[in-house]
Amino acid sequence: MRVFASIDELRHTLDALKRQGRTVGLVPTMGYLHAGHIKLVARARAENDIVVVSIFVNPLQFGPAEDLSKYPRDLERDAAMLRQAGVNFLFAPGVEDMYPRPMKTVVDVPDLGRELEGEVRPGHFAGVATVVSKLFNIVQPQTAYFGEKDYQQVVIIRRMVEDLAMPVRVIAVPTVRDSDGLALSSRNVYLSPEERRAAVIVPQTLDEAERLVAEGLSDARELEAKLTAFLSCEPLAKPEVVAVRDAETLAPVASIEEPVVVALFVRVGSTRLLDNRVVAGNRTGRDNKIVRDSRIAGQPGKGVKK
Ligand SMILES: Nc1ncnc2c1ncn2[C@@H]1O[C@H](COP(=O)(O)OP(=O)(O)OP(=O)(O)O)[C@@H](O)[C@H]1O
Ligand SMILES: CC(C)(CO)[C@@H](O)C(=O)[O-]
Numbered sequence: 001m002r003v004f005a006s007i008d009e010l011r012h013t014l015d016a017l018k019r020q021g022r023t024v025g026l027v028p029t030m031g032y033l034h035a036g037h038i039k040l041v042a043r044a045r046a047e048n049d050i051v052v053v054s055i056f057v058n059p060l061q062f063g064p065a066e067d068l069s070k071y072p073r074d075l076e077r078d079a080a081m082l083r084q085a086g087v088n089f090l091f092a093p094g095v096e097d098m099y100p101r102p103m104k105t106v107v108d109v110p111d112l113g114r115e116l117e118g119e120v121r122p123g124h125f126a127g128v129a130t131v132v133s134k135l136f137n138i139v140q141p142q143t144a145y146f147g148e149k150d151y152q153q154v155v156i157i158r159r160m161v162e163d164l165a166m167p168v169r170v171i172a173v174p175t176v177r178d179s180d181g182l183a184l185s186s187r188n189v190y191l192s193p194e195e196r197r198a199a200v201i202v203p204q205t206l207d208e209a210e211r212l213v214a215e216g217l218s219d220a221r222e223l224e225a226k227l228t229a230f231l232s233c234e235p236l237a238k239p240e241v242v243a244v245r246d247a248e249t250l251a252p253v254a255s256i257e258e259p260v261v262v263a264l265f266v267r268v269g270s271t272r273l274l275d276n277r278v279v280a281g282n283r284t285g286r287d288n289k290i291v292r293d294s295r296i297a298g299q300p301g302k303g304v305k306k
């Protein structure tokens with residue numbers, strides 16, 4: 001595995017390989033890797049000749065009071081995991097490599113980016129869309145891999161790719177979980193043992209959503225209220241977003257007829273945990289097919305919603 005910090009060096013190396021007809025898959029990450037990231041890598045390896053993983057803790061997507069400076073980092077351990085996983089190139093730029101001058105350009109999907117997690121983290125998704133655009137420009141992958149755990153992120157990146165006709169296929173990969181159901185996340189290391197035990201309320205709330213919908217509950221507001229009450233049974237959990245939205249567009253829905261996503265953003269202690277599940281009346285299930293199905297940029301399927 002070769003490690004790059006320089007945009008130009010990575011680009012020149014990839015250009016030569018692309019001229020030979022090799023396909024390139026990109027897995028963007030912020031590092032401190034776990035089995036969820038490795039699943040993205042495995043999918044990328046299965047579908048591409050060359051796999052590039054980026055590790056960059058992107059300052060643009062952190063608010064001033066957020067955890068940018070304490071975000072967990074261990075590049076040596078990450079590199080060993082990626083070597084083991086068969087990655088070809090690790091792109092690990094410093095802030096000075098990625099942003100040699102203060103960024104004056106922003107890529108934003110403002111309506112979608114201000115909703116849900118974006119309401120709690122103003123500016124976050126503009127930071128994500130900007131860095132992902134830049135990574136796409138640097139690597140120019142045919143395919144890029146993202147985790148379904150960050151459901152809203154996938155919806156926003158898909159929309160950005162489609163609106164700007166970026167020639168990248170976006171693949172969403174199912175969430176990898178711990179044995180008790182908690183979604184793996186780099187920030188889980190912030191949890192104290194007591195908070196870690198309490199955090200299981202998050203996937204349990206998604207099970208509860210599935211159960212309630214399977215029983216026939218179809219009013220979206222009522223489901224949100226019941227899930228908020230369910231979360232409140234755990235004193236360490238503070239729900240910040242409990243939302244039932246159209247699974248494809250994230251638009252608010254009144255009743256659960258077409259597939260909806262139950263999106264949770266829950267604070268446990270000072271750690272924010274993110275999780276979701278797609279449910280749909282009698283088609284309820286863990287298979288978040290809506291977000292996983294990919295469309296090629298510029299070729300939206302028939303009947304795609306606005
Ligand atoms: N448990 C998981 N299963 C599958 N993919 C995941 C999982 N956790 C993260 N990913 C995906 O890995 C990519 C990189 O995510 P990132 O480096 O932010 O990790 P993270 O664990 O989500 O970190 P954080 O705790 O900061 O949210 C994203 O596309 C993300 O959705
Ligand atoms: C996509 C991403 C790497 C952009 O910084 C980040 O938002 C993440 O890790 O999900």
Ligand code: BAL
Nearest residue numbers: 030061062124150153
């Ligand atoms: N996994 C999303 C990156 C972030 O929370 O900033």
